[in-house]
Amino acid sequence: MSASVSSLEPLFTFVSNSYSNIETSFFKIPGSAVIARYVKSSHRDDPGRTLLEVILIIFAIRTLLQSRTKAEPSGKHFIEFSEKEIDELVDEWTPEELAQPLTAVEQSDLNAVPVIAGPVGPKPKLTNGKTVLNLASYNFAGLAGNAEIKERCIDILKKYGLGSCGPPGFYGTQDVHIQLEQDIADFLGTEAAIIYSQAFSTISSVIPAFCKRGDVIVADRGVNFAIQKGLQISRCTIRWYDHSDMASLEKVLESVEKERRKKKMPLTRRFIVTEGIFDHDGAMSDLPKLVELKLKYKYRLILDESVSFGSVGRTGRGLTELYNVPASQVDMLVGSMANGLTSAGGFCAGSHTVVKHQRINAPSVVFSAALPALLAAAASEGINIMRNTPSILSMLQENVRAVRAILDKVDCIAIPSHPASAIIHINVRSSSTVMPIAPMSPTSPISPASPMSPLSPSTAKLSNPVSVRQRGAPHFDMEAEERLLQEVVEDTLAQGVMVTRAKRLHGQEMIEVRPSIRLAISAAMSRKDCEKAANVLKASCIKVLSKRR
């Protein structure tokens, strides 16, 4: 015992020595006595205050340290070099070209993009002087060039000028924006809505505003590019279900819940992310089933209606109107004013909480200028017109039916789009496979989709929900099909009908999408013109695609 004490003695003396050293040097600092006295007396008077001050100092130091930019630790892989070696390495390093030139095919595709001279409408004039029938532009309700909208826009221009010159948080919120948000919310029947200044940047900001690391998202394998980017930036855990397959969705929801129980993970936010009408193929989601599942498994539903808003439903309210599901059942309903209202921008409708949260958390709201006032007014006016003229949407549906009636009969193509969808995708029908390519056979919008039988092939061999790839997805020759379709597009244009291939970013889409021609039907076109255009397209398809065999 005493031995151990004596052996520790040098240590004690060292500690007490260094303490007195520190003390004397501390008191050498001018003004230190004041501090010491202050600390002593304050501690005697009020020990709680000392604690508070200590917290304050720690807090101050922490923030000071945090404000320094932390250089990424180079870690164990760091190699020491002398200055000379670094100079040599710098000299040696040759970067790649910033941009490789386009391939010949890409260049010719770019050059083949038609240029419209003048207003867009059912019959625009191209820069080559030709007037064509337009099955390419998003003008579902035929609002492009509407005289009332123009008049209102000029009115607004004369009161507000053009630009908003500021983000919504800093005096960029104008009364026309507030009015538009109100109009959208009223139109859809939600509590509130928030507008974004570009449709494409809407959902990729909505998702990261709510979904953080650790949250769970269950998403359709066929979601559009904007959603993919939103998922990527949110850094959540993502599980995939087969495109438009509600049985697969249920399986995935089940497995996620099982996993959570097994690992005893805390409850995190969970979302189902999908589209109303899919941008990739025009398939339609079975909204009642989605809502049923989301309620059953307690998920929130983020529904992208960028294509369906303004193109389906009695007055164009989208899927919720078509299926008669209250919009309040969809937690975040995202839509496009650019597509649906032929104006610009996008919106997200939902409860007050959902909307308020986005105002300070959605990157493209906080860090970007508000929509120009006159475009907001154009969207408001568009809603007004659609609300008051239901005949627009019945006209649109009639045109869709007319086009489908012609194209559905063509053997060499396959159409994965829903019969009611105002965008129609046309695939090359593979000569080898007889089965339709569509993962989900189109069903009538009124009768709910027939539930997948438990023995359907997708159940027999379940895809891995962690991977975006679907098991047993059909194979296709991307390049060849694209070339064929491009040939159809150009042939059709030569006959006076403008259509476009659905342009995609190869290598950047999570799964390669089957090449297609994407038609957008408009209510502004007469039925006769629709049929004429469809017949031209049909002839081109037959001409180009039958040549192949």
Place this chain on the structure above:
Amino acid sequence: MAFQSPSPQPSIFKKKAHGSTPNSTPALSLSSSATSSSSETVLDDLGLDYDNGLSYPRVPPTSEQVFTTVHSEFGHCANEKYRYTSQHRAGTQYKSYPEQDPPYYILLTTYLSYLMVICLGHLRDFVGKRLQPSHYRHLVSQHGYAALNSDFDSFYTRRLKTRIDDCFSHPVTGVPGRTMVLLDRYSPDYNVTMVPSGTRTRGLNISSYNYLGFAQARGGCADAVETSINRYGVSACGSRLEGATLDLHQQAEALVARFVGMEDALISSMGFATNSTIIPALVGKGSLVISDEFNHASIRFGVRISGANVRTFKHNDMPSLEALLREVISQGQPKTHRPWKKILVIVEGLFSMEGTLANLPVIMELKKKYKFNLFVDEAHSIGALGPHGRGVADYFGVNPRQIDILMGTFTKSFGAAGGYIAGSKALIDRLRVHGHSGCYAEAMTPPVLTQVIASTASIMGISSAPEKSSSLSLTARSDAINPELEMEAYPGRAPLSILPAWMPITPSMADGTDGKMRLRRLGFNARYLNRGLRKLGFITYGHDDSPVVPLLLFNPGKMAVFSRLMRTRQVPIIVVVVAYPATPLVTSRVRFCLSASHTKEDVDLVLTACDEIGDLLDLKQGSGERWSLQEITDRAVELVGMPELV
């Protein structure tokens, strides 16, 4: 080409004929002139405030001068002395104003106030959760749903930001020009909800990004936009590659490319998306992005999506950038040590929170030595800097073609919306095809395109082209580089032939006087306010020529007070206050954004207000020689003209 004359006199204003006292601005309208009605230039739809100088100039006009702008949108200022051309003095080093630390008691009280609100906030949460659980229901898990926004995540917003929420997201109406109309509101429940009170307040607007004053409901640009709406409608109906490319897109792109001095340019319908959707097409795995620590959120968004590695360097610190470059080039990619495929350095031309400029001369030297690619985000600097308004490159006299990519937005100086990317033709074509916006995002709308074209042409001036090239106007394609069009070198005028043939052009747009006047008025205003505030003793950040002027407040509590005091003055002044997380915790600030539309009296007004409020809030903590307010306003021209502030 339709030349439209707004008045028999072609010039915006004529020189004063008879002498009047120097430095007093005879701000004039046409009310006594027979050439135009007074309601044209001093119009105020709302019938508000007639005596505070916002809608009507204080000094009655003489009949000698002609103004074509509305005073409340774009102030009348005829004094040619109040002009300054912003330009870097060749042979000197770039220097932004040194950052000054406030006295320690200010820092201490700042931390203390944060600590106090944090403690109070936690206390209120603690008590509130027990006494009023219903108020917290949306913040905790319930019915099997995790909270959308947990109490912890939202603490900062609920307990700190809410206290000063009356300073944010204030709804406005009308033109965000020299003045702006606030829609008044009040809160019955401590800023949880805001209720419009139905009244309106017109205030001097020193908060909008309206650098060149193109936010106008009247004038050449507005006329052009009106014509275009009648002609084109409001939408292009789709994405650029899927059939929504208009002739207007090509004309605007050709014009913008010439404006910034690059081979080609690409236009996208949103400034944020220009970065967030194009950067991924530039870099990817195996590439490295070196980013200034204060780069904008859109850049960070784009870089994150691209999958490239990122390193940041200390804001505008060139030695730190060089050290980083040496490290990353010598080390290569992490783990494998393979050389980087590309290194892209991204900086902003003018940093919107700091008022600092990118140190371009040094960066260009580093670029030569280290062979990296350079991306300059000119969102705030394009139009606002340089003797020709062509941004930082113009300001520093750097050849833009030596920079790989110039990006900018039209939301600021151009009074429009959207953004552009300019570079070599091969690069831009690649971005057209491989950027996300070409395939998926809506194309820019015709009214916005027209505003871009009209305002750009106005800054450039228009060269009356030879007869034969005007036939090109409709078919002018951006890829057809016509040697004739290349004739006028950068920074030249806009060739008439690439502008839309139907666009009305005012004489002052055509001869470039309008653009010149805007640039030089902005140059004066920026320098005057920057230096005036420093002479008053405030701590400001940034560069003298920056139209963004951050004035440091430090204490979070002072933000709200400053903003409210400014807003409730006899002549209300509308300002933006920013704090953490947009800035470091201690450096809360108010940010003034000057505009060409402000007159010298307007800047005087701001200085006066700052002087008074600064005394009240103990803000004058800067070092250096001080002048009295009177001295500053009297010697404004001298102050602006000094090569360097002593």
